[in-house]
């Protein structure tokens with residue numbers, strides 16, 4: 550039931566046609582009888598400032614931000630959470646007493662999913678991150694913030710891995726090293742040392758489902774292998790990991806948990822996470 554009490558939320562980005570967020574949030578509110586409405590807000594860059602002014606005068610309690618505005622939104626915000634500032638991008642905004650406050654829940658969602666669905670203890674674990682783009686940045690900074698024992702960052706473009714590693718060491722905690730993902734000797738050596746391997750690149754994503762971001766021979770039974778890709782549900786990397794007897798996790802956990810973290814920031818209440826998970830699973834099944 551939409552009425553004058555309905556609290557508004559939304560997703561600001563462009564294009565938005567492939568986003569699961571409006572469906573995931575709205576169905577979760579419906580199932581849990583919450584009077585919220587989550588709208589896709591596909592806007593042009595030149596209009597960001599005007600849209601934000603308007604949003605402040607309506608019943609919006611917050612919104613998510615996605616590509617290509619996660620960085621561009623920052624200059625329009627009144628406050629930015631310290632971790633989001635370090636990550637350098639915002640995907641969640643809370644509106645409180647007319648103020649826009651920015652957060653980044655991508656890394657938090659990742660860590661929540663990691664901890665909830667595995668026996669991993671972040672502070673006693675060593676991680677290998679494949680990729681050094683935006684997603685890797687949120688995950689590296691959040692893992693460092695949560696006390697990760699060691700983080701290795703590998704990338705096709707070595708300069709980007711070096712930059713992310715140095716920035717994480719400087720801004721959060723000194724626990725990162727970087728490696729060229731084409732250096733097979735070093736990659737083999739590092740994979741032997743780590744407990745968790747995380748793919749943050751788009752390698753293996755539909756339609757290139759046969760591609761694998763890591764030599765399958767480097768996967769060991771002791772590894773927890775995580776792919777932040779969720780289309781397909783089991784990427785080549787996860788299938789190869791499964792063959793080796795590794796524990797595996799796909800990207801749905803991060804997707805659901807970054808949404809749940811945002812919900813908790815907006816409402817101060819616990820998110821209907823099981824409902825959100827079920828909704829996403831159903832969307833994926835019907836795809």
Ligand code: ATR
Nearest residue numbers: 680681682683684685704705706709749750751752
């Ligand atoms: P996101 O915000 O989703 O992380 P991004 O910032 O564009 O996206 O980062 C994409 C990551 O995937 C980068 O680490 C990129 O490597 P480069 O920095 O060398 O570009 C990596 N990537 C994308 N396609 C790749 C490919 N075919 N092989 C190896 N790495 C790839």
